[in-house]
Amino acid sequence: MAKLDTTPDDSPERNGGAEGDADSPSLNLTNHFLIAMPSMLDPIFGGTVVYLCEHNANGALGVVINKPTDMTMQLLFERIDLKLEISPGAGEPGALDFSDPIGERPVMFGGPVQVERGFVLHAPVKNYSSTLKVTDEIAMTTSKDVLEEVAHGNGPPRILVSLGCSGWSAGQLESEIVHNGWLTVAADPAIIFELPIAERFAAAVNLLGISPYMLTAESGRA
Numbered sequence: 001m002a003k004l005d006t007t008p009d010d011s012p013e014r015n016g017g018a019e020g021d022a023d024s025p026s027l028n029l030t031n032h033f034l035i036a037m038p039s040m041l042d043p044i045f046g047g048t049v050v051y052l053c054e055h056n057a058n059g060a061l062g063v064v065i066n067k068p069t070d071m072t073m074q075l076l077f078e079r080i081d082l083k084l085e086i087s088p089g090a091g092e093p094g095a096l097d098f099s100d101p102i103g104e105r106p107v108m109f110g111g112p113v114q115v116e117r118g119f120v121l122h123a124p125v126k127n128y129s130s131t132l133k134v135t136d137e138i139a140m141t142t143s144k145d146v147l148e149e150v151a152h153g154n155g156p157p158r159i160l161v162s163l164g165c166s167g168w169s170a171g172q173l174e175s176e177i178v179h180n181g182w183l184t185v186a187a188d189p190a191i192i193f194e195l196p197i198a199e200r201f202a203a204a205v206n207l208l209g210i211s212p213y214m215l216t217a218e219s220g221r222a
Helices: 073-079 144-153 172-178 188-195 197-206
Strands: 032-038 049-056 058-062 068-072 106-109 111-121 132-134 139-141 159-169 182-186
Touching: 032 197, 049 197, 058 106, 058 172, 058 197, 073 106, 073 144, 106 111, 111 144, 144 159, 159 172, 159 188, 188 197
Parallel strands: 106 159
Antiparallel strands: 032 049, 032 182, 049 058, 058 159, 068 106, 111 139, 111 159, 132 139
């Protein structure tokens, strides 16, 4: 799988943009959604939306944002010996307003790579021990300290916790896109952090200006 990139934000590799053909080495889909096409019959990725945290010549790294597991946040905290004290971000601008307490929210299945490891997408309020800043609005942290702050009520107001991630080797994702496995579109943080899980796929497709019902296995990439 791709390693976390430490390339400076102002480097050509980080700012290559999404222009160009899908098989071009300059393609950069960092901060984009991958939307599984109907032709994606893989039981892991079928029907999923993946948020790409990193994409460069070495490969790609992302997190599925619409596939919940049976594990709740409360159970996760218990397994890592943390006590959930209060809901983080209560009353703060941009804080989640789900009707269910944070402890009852499901932990997401982020992908088939490192499934025993936590990957946390959040508003980049601060850098933790192991944080990759993707944009000014989204960062990914793999260290426990972000969950410790969430448990104590001091964590980021916007957060998505997953087990596992999705990784592609060099050129693998580009090949899947060329073969109509995925549609791509610039990501909207609100879909990740604010929408109910069941609505995220349709909302991501709507960013393309089309309805999910218009997708067919023969459609080309965006």
